[in-house]
């Protein structure tokens with residue numbers, strides 16, 4: 115294995131993540147004309163002045179509980195549960211209605227962050243995701259909400275040895291080496307206890323133990339399909355590795371979310387061969403259309419930011435459709451985290467989402483929100499409050515319109531059943 119010290123560049127996983135720190139980004143990134151680059155590109159990740167090796171003990175002290183057991187140390191003061199949902203089991207696949215509320219999370223910890231932003235500075239957010247995930251699951255269970263967790267395959271392991279045994283031989287080649295997860299393997303610790311940034315098995319286990327949660331795939335290595343040299347064999351090897359890791363846990367990966375939503379037909383053809391039935395397609399609006407990272411310019415990012423508050427791309431109500439033998443469950447929007455810098459605009463952000471959900475419910479369409487758990491790694495309580503408002507609205511719309519909460523997989527099965535009838 116080639117040794118390489120961590121390179122630090124850009125920002126977290128998605129271009130959506132680039133958008134996520136909107137306040138400082140809007141004032142800093144756009145004015146300076148490009149992503150913020152750290153001065154020290156060879157620094158090891160440090161967490162509040164601590165080394166990566168010390169991150170586990172820091173996390174235990176900060177969050178409490180046992181990382182290995184995934185104990186949440188959960189407290190969410192101010193989150194007022196009204197009552198448990200009466201019955202929000204998965205609707206029958208034969209349900210004639212098409213609409214519903216869909217939530218998908220890109221679960222990647224550090225694997226989606228390495229190639230972006232000053233990742234050492236973002237490590238606390240990634241560690242914060244470890245607290246956010248149990249809190250999110252508690253919220254989902256309280257409100258009977260289904261969710262698809264598109265999980266990076268590298269998070270499925272308990273130890274570095276187990277991870278190394280599962281690495282595919284064929285790997286993506288990028289013009290920008292910083293995009294390859296395989297360039298960071300020398301940073302990986304021995305296990306989750308010593309390296310909570312690169313292992314996620316205990317978290318995966320508590321997701322699996324929560325009702326109505328689907329484990330999907332975010333590829334094995336956080337594969338950037340449109341950034342990599344076209345190589346269906348390498349992409350197939352990646353998905354095969356993800357599938358193998360899941361099968362060892364008795365899981366079948368039915369739903370795919372491509373990193374940075376880099377959907378391309380070639381990718382879908384390969385995915386279909388590896389058992390994928392459903393994928394998350396692009397949200398409405400040309401500025402959300404899939405493209406390679408180098409083509410995702412400032413104008414697109416600015417318009418996505420504005421669309422958070424003002425209706426540039428419609429309400430976000432979408433419909434599932436068959437595409438290349440798979441079911442496309444398009445995104446409605448990325449749920450941006452709370453922004454202190456843009457706090458006066460928060461009511462607009464809420465109105466945009468809630469109005470879109472109401473439009474989708476009234477017209478029997480889908481509303482599909484997505485984000486990363488690490489987006490809640492900062493300002494957790496405020497982000498949970500915001501999300502709970504959305505989940506309460508979804509329950510109410512289900513009560514009034516029969517607008518259920520669905521996983522991506524359930525949307526796909528429902529559409530296929532309808533077409534087969």
Ligand SMILES: [Zn+2]
Nearest residue numbers: 127220226373
């Ligand atoms: Zn990602």
